[in-house]
Amino acid sequence: MTQTAPRRTDGAPDIPPLRNSLGLPKRPEDTRVLVAMSGGVDSSVVAAMLKREGYDVVGITLQLYDHGATLARKGACCAGRDIHDARRVADEMGFPHYVLDYENRFRESVIDEFADAYLAGATPVPCIRCNERVKFRDLLETARDLEADCMATGHYIQRVDGPARAELHRAADPERDQSYFLFSTKQEQLDYLRFPLGHLKSKAETRALAREFGLEVADKPDSQDICFVPNGSYAAVIEKLRPGAAEPGEIVHLDGRVLGTHEGVIHYTIGQRRGLGIGGGEPLYVVKLDADSHRVVVGPREALATARVPVREVNWLGDGDFRDAPEGGWEVGVKVRSTRPPKPARVRPTGPDSAEVELLAPEEGVAPGQACVFYAPEGSRVLGGGWITR
Structure with missing residues (x-):
């Protein structure tokens, strides 16, 4: 049942309905939340936190890669151990948990493009494609099929209700901020998504919450490798996927x-x-x-120094139409690598979803296949981004 305030009888406008901690006009117990659970401490804390608040939590873990091949490998996500850990958290906290086999979708949407891009001389970022094409597209549709009111993840990024629409902002902890990997989130997806950890100041706070909830994953190490790239050996994976192509x-x-x-x-x-x-x-x-x-x-x-960077597949999360840029282009800060801070730049649209980025100070090591992410010149708002091309 939706939680609403009594109607006014003095002719004044109705009092707007009260909202829960996820910003929805419902009581927590009437709000179904699908939580994407990787088996790590972050998503486990999100699920436990929402369950403790009284939400109707459903946990989903995706099997993206042959977990039998990665079971004994530390630092990999979506492996057999992670599925076990996610299921154990669900059992301990008392909410349903399901494992979905997304291996074929993941191979077609992420792995195949990764291999082809490397062979073409690019340096792809498969984690962005995974968020874009699997977690925030296919899994989000599953959440809607399950009649969930929203989907929550353990990403370190903030969703803020702006004056016009939901906005994407960097995480409060700059060391954990994952905005670079989420620039391609579409506006309609952002409206539906929730990121309960984005306001935390440090990973230590997350682990403290895990201990408070009694979760055995409280001290579990963070995943380091791309799940299908053992020990960071990209070339070995490409040679296996495309024998003789190199x-x-x-x-x-x-x-x-x-x-x-x-x-x-x-x-x-x-x-x-x-x-x-x-x-x-x-x-x-x-x-x-x-x-x-x-x-x-x-x-x-x-x-290596580059001042002009062409980008394609631009996803614009700023105000107004991307193509209606002011004279001289959009003033932004941009990241051309995930580990670098935003640098001043101008973005000039060259088509509906393409642009040229002019860096006010040249950057080294700008590589085709990497993401170029746009930020507001001041503040923490993420304005979107695009893929660097030649």
């Missing part, structure tokens, strides 16, 4: 000199210095990966 070629200096050979562009990334195997001399860095000619192009560090 072709040898030349390592070439920007000035045209051939300095050596390589066994495939998948073994290199933009900005790489170590492991080039081309001997001494001046410090050289990978500045370009030419997959068509199978060339790895190297040069001095200053050759």
Whole structure:
């Protein structure tokens, strides 16, 4: 039953209905929340917190990758151990929990593109695609099918009710902020999603809550690797997914000199210095990966500096139409890597979902396939972003 205030009898407007802690006009016990549970401490705390507040919690864990192959590997998400841990939390807190086999969807939507992008000389970010195409698309539809009023996750990011619509903001803890990986969240998804941990100041607070709830995952280590990339060995995964696709070629200096050979562009990334195997001399860095000619192009560090960055598949979460940019473009801060702070830039639309980003100070190591995320020049609001192209 929806919680509402009594109607006014003096001719004044009705008092708006009271809202619960998730911002919905219902009592917690009348509010169904689907919680995406990875088996880690973050999502476990979200589920336990909402159950303790009286919400109708349903836990869902996605099997994204062959958990039999990853069972003994530390630092992997979505493995057999994680499914077990999520189920145990649900049993301890007393809410239903289900495991959905999303292996085929994950392979088609994330893994295949990851492999093809690497072979094309790009540096993809599969965790963003997983959020975009699996968790916030397919799983969100499952939540609606289960008649959930919203879906909650353990991501460190904040959803704020703005004057016009729901807004995406960086997490209160800059060390845990995951906004870079969630820039492609669509507005209609943001309206439905909730992020109960985004306001916490540190991971220590999350673990303290886990201990308060008596959860055995309170001290469980954070996942470090991409779930289908054992020990961070991207090249080994690509060679397994696309046998024989990586072709040898030349390592070439920007000035045209051939300095050596390589066994495939998948073994290199933009900005790489170590492991080039081309001997001494001046410090050289990978500045370009030419997959068509199978060339790895190297040069001095200053050759890495980039001031203009073309982006595609732009997702705009700011006010107004993205294409109606003011003269000179949108003034924003941008991240071209997840570990870097936002830097001043201008974004000039070049199409319905494409743009050119002008960095006011050149950045090094800008790589095709990475995300370029837009932030408000002041404050914490996330304005969207796009994918860096050549």
